[in-house]
Amino acid sequence: MAAVLMIEDDDRIRMSLGLALEDEGYTVRAVATAEEGMASQRQEPADTVLVDLMLPGIDGFECIRQLRRDGDVPIIVVSARDDTHDVVAALEAGADDYVIKPVAVKELSARLRALRRRARPVAVAPQIMVFNGLEIRPQAGEVLLHGNQLSLTRTEFRLLCELAEHAGLVLSRQQLLERVWEYDYGDERLVDVHIGRLRQKIEDNSATPQRLLTVRGLGYKLQR
Structure with a gap:
């Protein structure tokens, strides 16, 4: 069962999205701040991290950069901010994907599955x-x-x-x-x-x- 770390400061979204992903078969660990999320990922690495951009304290952009410095865990931004500048800035910070709120859980689950498949070895010819x-x-x-x-x-x-x-x-x-x-x-x-x-x-x-x-x-x- 895949483990998802969700970093989301909105209590309602954190609870409802967490329950919906659990219904899809994921184990969800949800926290409200970037600081909590980064500490959690270091102690018990998740398979994928979901990050909101508008977080108290350290914002989502810096959270992504620090997570990326720590490793290559797949990161999906889940945010209401859909401005091109924000999307590009989040991807340049190191995110693998970007989903706009309100979230369609089935679509997010499909993207999580695709990220897991991409984590597998590349099926290509062995030559250098x-x-x-x-x-x-x-x-x-x-x-x-x-x-x-x-x-x-x-x-x-x-x-x-x-x-x-x-x-x-x-x-x-x-x-x-x-x-x-x-x-x-x-x-x-x-x-x-x-x-x-x-x-x-x-x-x-x-x-x-x-x-x-x-x-x-x-x-x-x-x-x-």
């Missing part, structure tokens, strides 16, 4: 793939740049492997949503922000990318 100093070892779950191992989140790793498996081919945002996030539909900003984060790690200079390229109007490709 090399792209101009970037070395991808799918079976080992490792990525090296000029011999130095990179720290990628699970989502970033799966995104990179998907692009590597189709090296030289353009993959649209919708194709990447379907193949990496396993969503039939979704917010394409998820893809754009994760591409940006990935470039920060795999490019010698992310301002002038040489490996992970944008093909305007079409999507992205990994160039050998």
